[in-house]
Amino acid sequence: MILEKQVVSLELAKKLKEFGCKQDSLFVYDEGKDRIIFLAGEKQRDNDISAYTVAELGEMLPNDIMIENKEVLQLACIKGDNEWECSYNNPNNSLGLSFGKTEADARAKMLIYLKENNLI
Numbered sequence: 001m002i003l004e005k006q007v008v009s010l011e012l013a014k015k016l017k018e019f020g021c022k023q024d025s026l027f028v029y030d031e032g033k034d035r036i037i038f039l040a041g042e043k044q045r046d047n048d049i050s051a052y053t054v055a056e057l058g059e060m061l062p063n064d065i066m067i068e069n070k071e072v073l074q075l076a077c078i079k080g081d082n083e084w085e086c087s088y089n090n091p092n093n094s095l096g097l098s099f100g101k102t103e104a105d106a107r108a109k110m111l112i113y114l115k116e117n118n119l120i
Helices: 002-006 010-018 054-060 103-116
Strands: 027-030 035-038 064-066 072-079 084-090 093-100
Touching: 002 103, 010 103, 054 103, 072 093, 072 103, 084 103, 093 103
Parallel strands: none
Antiparallel strands: 027 035, 064 072, 072 084, 084 093
């Protein structure tokens, strides 16, 4: 289904919720039913889990990260043959590398990496 390619997987959505990401998305995973619901302007319930879209994750991820030595790294998300890859890079350095079957999952993994390492 096309929607599953555009939203983060349930497993990663749960991790993002655990890390305190604001639960505010157009789509949610319906608690206990493992299905995606379009909210269409309705308020998200407390037990719903945000099924962030690629665009929503793109808004959550910073375009640039400054590392300890004051180098600025830029976000890059690239589609490979079988998966997506996200990382922060410049010509001299690289930070983090996340892979996912979908772009949403690769972006979600990068966001989790940044939160785990206190980079945002």
